[in-house]
Amino acid sequence: MTGILILLVYVAIFAISFLVVRFLVHKTTTDYTALKTVTFGDESAVKANRIASVVSVVTIFLIWGSFTGSSWVPGFVHAPGPFAGETSFVYTIETEDGQKDDATVFVRVADFGEETEKFEVDPGDGIAKNDAVGMPASRSTTIIFDKNDEVTRKDGAKVVAIDGVAIGAEGEIQTPAGRFTLTGKGAISFSPPKGLQMEPIWLPPPEAVVSRVVEIASEGYRDSTLAKHLGYSLFRVIAGFLFGALLGIPLGYAMGLSNWFRGWFEPIVEFMRPVPPLALIPLVIIWFGIGETGKIILLFLASLWIMAISARAGVSGVNISKVHAAYSLGASKYQIMRYVIVPNSLPEIFTGARVAMGVCWGTVVAAELVAATEGAGMMIMVASKFQLTDIVLMGIILIGVIGFGIDILMRKAENWLVPWKGRS
Template sequence: MGQIIADLGGELITLFLSVLGMLPYLALYIGLILFALFVYTQIKHRLSPVQDFTSLKTVTFGDESAVVSNKAASVISVVLIFVIWGAFTGSAWLPKFLHAPGPFLGDARFTYTLETADGETAQAQVAVRVHEAGQKPDAPVVDGNEGLAQNDTLVVQAYRSKLLRWDANDVVTRKDGAKIVAVNATPISRDADVDVGFGRVALTDKGTLNFEPDKGWQMENIWLPAPESVWQRLISVSRDGYQNVTLAEHLSYSLFRVIVGFALGAAVGIPLGYAMGLSNWFRGWFDPIVEFMRPVPPLALIPLVIIWAGIGEQGKIILLFLAALWIMAIGARSGVSGVKISKVHAAYSLGASKRQILRHVIIPNSLPEIFTAARVAMGVCWGTVVAAELVAAEKGVGKMIVSASKFQDTDIVLMGIILIGIIGFGIDMLMRWAEQYLVPWKGKG
């Protein structure tokens, strides 16, 4: 137990340090948001300087029905995300003055100091050439050096490191007791690296030198490809497909699974939620089951569903059905419980029957909660179908992503993630439009 607590404590410390490292970037992003808000406010004020009673809002702060998405803020937010993405990947779509500092490329030199077993010292230069991935440049030319230490060359790819066996051409070697004691006149040891301006030089346990060129702030393509790389890959996959399956097939299979699973979950979950909200017996019967299954993540059910229904379409749809079922049931139950009792009493006083109260009072007033639950359930279904396709599928966006990750095709992985987000956003927007059309009374009491 003590070891477990110590391990968890170490993980918490590492997480805390990681969060601290992200704070400057988070502060910068928040600063950009506030700056964009200030600029937008000033421009709007100058374009519409009239300040009379017609320009004042008639709603009070906190009125949910008065808060709508600002289209200018949405456009600026999306553009800013792409600008940040392009800046930290050196995108050709952005002017170079917007690029974050990139990795060091080119030729440079550093000097190391050798010390023999007798205490005699000598110096030699190392000519370094850092190149981009895919290139095979020649080694730089160095002059001869008279003495115990001879000049060396080193060719390194950007974002990589390389060992320098400095004694391969020296008069004295490590076997003779010689060692490196300084780089650029700065003492070096196994615990103290030396920054040479264009990279760092470290001393390994075996006494060799390890050079790592400066990476700058830009991300390597294998970690985060530039926007144009993802766009070009989207065009090529749309035209030629990926692993003998077209992109349209991948997307249609995933979308079909999500829609069918969500529809089945809603068809069962909404009546179940109404029954739990209207009947003490149904509430007592199903409440333990719903509350037990609600915190269980759908991904935990994948092995059981595979055992029961196999790896075909039935298993994936059952998994999505279970992912949507509990969310829709809780949404419908919450909608029924949230109906104002004054409306029910008013309907009874007018002579309404239970069926009329259900039709004209309970269902209309519970629809906002049901639509909110549907949007949440659809998002959960998207995440679940991708995870299910990661485990067992021949077609689907998740299958495409996991296959691309095995070959380190990060641009395809990122393309799949973006497509999932765009489709999910589109579905959410359709639900919002349907809610505005079908439930125009939301937020109006």
């Protein structure tokens, strides 16, 4: 339910932001370039709206903080939190001979991060006795109501009402105190109002993740600093990608230029392309062991087929009229390759390189499952076993940030090395 609400909030903010920018910002701007008809391939093609990018990032941060009760987010945007504090409810029991009696259950609900505490209350008079229960917020608890009653379930007693509302073995009722059901053995299952905020064990607030970054950067994790973990992951990704590019690009050129090479290698490439790198882990372990070589080879295989296909597509997409024009001017085959085919195929190759780098970053977590002692993936997997969600989230964010930074650098390199991209 919370996940659906978060999605709806995100969609609503997107729609509102779009309308505001569309009808307010653009109506007052004097940038007439934005009003040009889009012609893909030149400088007037669709470009990222920076306002939309900023609003998107801020929106994600606000939603994250709102549904985790973050102190970094203003309180008025916080989603309703779970009930914490003291509450109580009255249950009614009925014995086999028709006697009824009421008793009160006093509940202390500990907020996130607080310890539950045991306490005692006056049991009162009658066959049903008062009870005291401590429990954490946003959870359910089973209350053995008859552990101190004079007549127990073994004697035929059963709960017939909660706060005056009738309840049966198959039913569920809702009162101001919370939600109630009866277990198969007749005990009371109680859930206080959970609100919409998520527990830190599922999604910690932003400040918890940042504090983990500071802590691990200074003190380390599993005998290695944060810089060392990220450095190992970055080394593996770059090494695997470079080996994949060194073999994949010439293979793609060969497939794009020779029908024999294309016929020979296309079945292999098209067969391996849809195979996820994760499926290759057992085979990589059997063939290359659990050392560093196996991890790099797995990343090499993740990038190889992408680079081969992008290079082949780049060669196949070269405008044949340019080749004919070069031949008519007396160009040799080497000159055709050097001045026509390679320059015109580079845009596709750079696009494939960006995709391959992203796939390698996505695969490095799995690659570091293979007996790694350092790496961001190792941190994530070890932390997940101990339900340290803040470390898991920290690792995911850092991998994403580094991957995004690499993508930006590759775009800058493409703009510098291939300024003719999109031009005839």
